[in-house]
Amino acid sequence: MHCIRSSILQHLRLRVPVRPVFLLERENVYISKMNFTTGHDGGQDQVLSKVIGLVKNEETADFKKDLLLHSLDRVEIVMAIEEEFSVEIPNEKAGNLTCCTDIASFHSL
Amino acid sequence: MVDKSQVLSLCRSLLRAGRKYPDYNIREYTKRRTLDGFRMNKNLTDPSKVEEAYAEGKSQLEVVERVVKVYLAYPPKTKNIMELKLQ
Numbered sequence: 544m545h546c547i548r549s550s551i552l553q554h555l556r557l558r559v560p561v562r563p564v565f566l567l568e569r570e571n572v573y574i575s576k577m578n579f580t581t582g583h584d585g586g587q588d589q590v591l592s593k594v595i596g597l598v599k600n601e602e603t604a605d606f607k608k609d610l611l612l613h614s615l616d617r618v619e620i621v622m623a624i625e626e627e628f629s630v631e632i633p634n635e636k637a638g639n640l641t642c643c644t645d646i647a648s649f650h651s652l
Numbered sequence: 653m654v655d656k657s658q659v660l661s662l663c664r665s666l667l668r669a670g671r672k673y674p675d676y677n678i679r680e681y682t683k684r685r686t687l688d689g690f691r692m693n694k695n696l697t698d699p700s701k702v703e704e705a706y707a708e709g710k711s712q713l714e715v716v717e718r719v720v721k722v723y724l725a726y727p728p729k730t731k732n733i734m735e736l737k738l739q
Contacts (some may be wrong), residue, residue, distance in 0.1 A: 613694075614656065614660055615660070615663065615687070615690055615691060615694060618660055618663050618664055618667070619687060621664075622664070622667050622668075622683075626671070
């Protein structure tokens with residue numbers, strides 16, 4: 544469970560798919576998987592879909608009980624989603640968000 | 653006595669205020685720093701320490717809001733490369 548939490552947060556922060564890069568070919572030494580952070584917009588979409596993919600069919604996975612995300616993580620997630628979809632989620636309502644479907648209901652898409 | 657919802661709304665206000673910076677570097681820094689700061693003090697239980705940390709956060713919020721106005725007066729002329737979409 545703890546690794547789910549850390550991987551969700553890691554995706555939120557790194558924001559980019561990992562691309563393998565081969566640097567040193569001398570003596571069969573390869574350095575692979577350098578992480579590049581790129582700009583905002585393109586990466587976020589993939590991040591969001593990855594987050595959702597991580598949670599998979601558990602759209603109703605409770606942030607606190609199932610995914611062990613505490614309220615600070617929730618704030619971070621809500622902020623990332625606000626930025627991604629350019630919506631403003633008011634403070635009172637943000638306290639009530641407990642799973643992915645709640646967040647999705649804010650979108651006018 | 654500062655309660656949890658106040659702390660969370662302070663965090664949110666700091667993150668929101670930091671988003672207004674035109675400069676990519678400072679924007680990312682404020683986001684990183686607020687989350688790190690809040691995470692570091694996450695486990696404080698002593699009420700006086702909590703008050704102290706909350707007051708520090710509030711003063712930083714004032715700083716951010718003041719400095720944003722200065723930066724908005726002189727926006728950068730070119731987009732930072734980190735903000736460009738991957739082709």
